[in-house]
Amino acid sequence: MSDKNHPSYGILSFSRSSISGNGVALFGSSIRHNDTIRLSISKGEIDRHGNESRYYAKHSLSDKYIEVEMSYSQFAEAITSLNMGEGVPVTVMRVNGQQMPPCPYEDKQKLMRQEFKNLAKSVTADMTSHTKEVAELLQNKKTLNNADKEFILSALHSAAAKISDHMPYINEMFAEQMEKTVTEAKGEFENFLQNKMNSIALEAIAEKQKEALSERYSELLPAAETINIPPTDMPYEQEEEENQDMGMGGMSLG
Template structure:
């Protein structure tokens, strides 16, 4: 059964005085946080008391688009679920993907048992790809830099056209602002370009990791199937060998 799709909701937020960002929220957005804990814990599936443990928690998340970068973080401190494990259990969780019936863990924070389970909608494809988003941001940053430079030049022209002597203090201030606007323009545009390059490199590495994981899973599955076939053949050979042996 196909799930419904929903676009992330976007709204402007102020990250600092004069600095704005776009915050995206979606019911399917989440983050996993893993931390170390110290104490004297009794854990499910272990006969020992553990001084050092691993805690894993899942939170609802949001994405802030700011400075041509994505900043993902938990929406609040109220986690949806939190579990605690020994370091051995944590190693089993990481190394036994798809194997066995599960690793025992100790539940520390869970929803109420009477709460209904809600299926979240799928995340709808964004209106623009990452490269188009960066291209738009690069164009906007360039236009902003040019507009600011033109504004400073207009201030200098206004002072130059003043009748009589030009006031030194306003003139120096206008020159300072013009130098600042022109001097920062290349750095601001280069910053967006660098973020684009980093994003594309991250995407390439993520795709490489996904491909390697898929190959590893296929290799593991192929190996298990080969072991099953080889085991059945060895058992059959053993049976045939036993039938051929003369009775003592």
């Protein structure tokens, strides 16, 4: 038999996790989540008993190599996109039993708006600076040479490029992020609804099984009206006196 414990033995497991309140932030996700998938890899051991090998995970925190959390969409992407890209973002919860700091939440909509605002400020500042330089040039020079003309054209082209190139790109990225956020929120709601429906269905099945078992075994028991108690011929007082006589060893004191 091989070793019961060996450094190469490991157990991988997936589990569902529900978080109350405002949910939890996940790396690579633009919303907070109340329902997640948790993956853990722990030290494993083998037990040979009754001609059968059984595999167990060691459950102490020090025996857990890594534990990560992901959204349902991240989990689906991870198992359906093998050998594609750099991989799928996950949130590391524990490493070798050590708890990691919580993942910070970043509002992607707020971030995109701020980036668009910063770009608008940059374009405005450049245009203001170039306008001032061109105005000074026109005021101080009655005749513009080729270098002056090239400077003015360059300033105008630079402002136009930032407006025509950067603005549409930022707007496109913002639209893609909004679509991704909506998809994540929709998936989160669908997962919550599915879990709730499964819970209700399991409760209904358990109740139906309980009713079916009750009806089945109630048929095996005789009805109350069919149970006949044989009547007694002696009056109640006489029966009580005889019981007292028996309680005294069958001897009458009278």
